[in-house]
Amino acid sequence: MTKIYRIGVEATLDVIGGKWKPIILCHLGNGPLRTGELRRAIPNITQKMLTQQLRELEEDHIIIRKLYKQVPPKVEYYLSDEGKTLRELLVIMSIWGEKRVKRLQAEGQSIELLSKGHEGYLNF
Structure with missing residues (x-):
C-alpha cells in the first residue's frame, strides 16, 4: 500500500x-x-513513553541504539546521520519558542524557560 502525504510537513x-x-x-x-x-x-516523560518514542525514532533511522555487551547491559542513543539533518529545523523551532516565551513574559504571563539556548544541537 502506498503511503500518501498531501504536503511535505506531513512527512516530517x-x-x-x-x-x-x-x-x-x-x-x-x-x-x-x-x-x-x-x-x-x-x-515529565514516563518510562513507557520514552521507550516507545526511542523505538520509533530508531525504526525511522533518526537515532541509533548502541548496546554494550557488559553486565549490567549499557545502552546509549545517539543521532544518526539522517537525524543530524534535522538540526536546522530544531534550531528554528527553538528560536521560535524562545521568542514566544519572551513575548508571553512581556504580557505578564508567569512562564519560565530554563534553558536559554540551543547550543547542543548547533554542534551536530
Missing part, C-alpha cells in the same frame, strides 16, 4: 511529530545519552 511530522520526539532529539544533539540520562533531562 510522521517522523518527529508529537510532544516528545523533538525534545529527545534536542537532548541527543548534545551527544550520546543513556535512557536514564534522557529521563532526568525530560522529567
Whole structure:
C-alpha cells in the first residue's frame, strides 16, 4: 500500500511529530545519552513513553541504539546521520519558542524557560 502525504510537513511530522520526539532529539544533539540520562533531562516523560518514542525514532533511522555487551547491559542513543539533518529545523523551532516565551513574559504571563539556548544541537 502506498503511503500518501498531501504536503511535505506531513512527512516530517510522521517522523518527529508529537510532544516528545523533538525534545529527545534536542537532548541527543548534545551527544550520546543513556535512557536514564534522557529521563532526568525530560522529567515529565514516563518510562513507557520514552521507550516507545526511542523505538520509533530508531525504526525511522533518526537515532541509533548502541548496546554494550557488559553486565549490567549499557545502552546509549545517539543521532544518526539522517537525524543530524534535522538540526536546522530544531534550531528554528527553538528560536521560535524562545521568542514566544519572551513575548508571553512581556504580557505578564508567569512562564519560565530554563534553558536559554540551543547550543547542543548547533554542534551536530
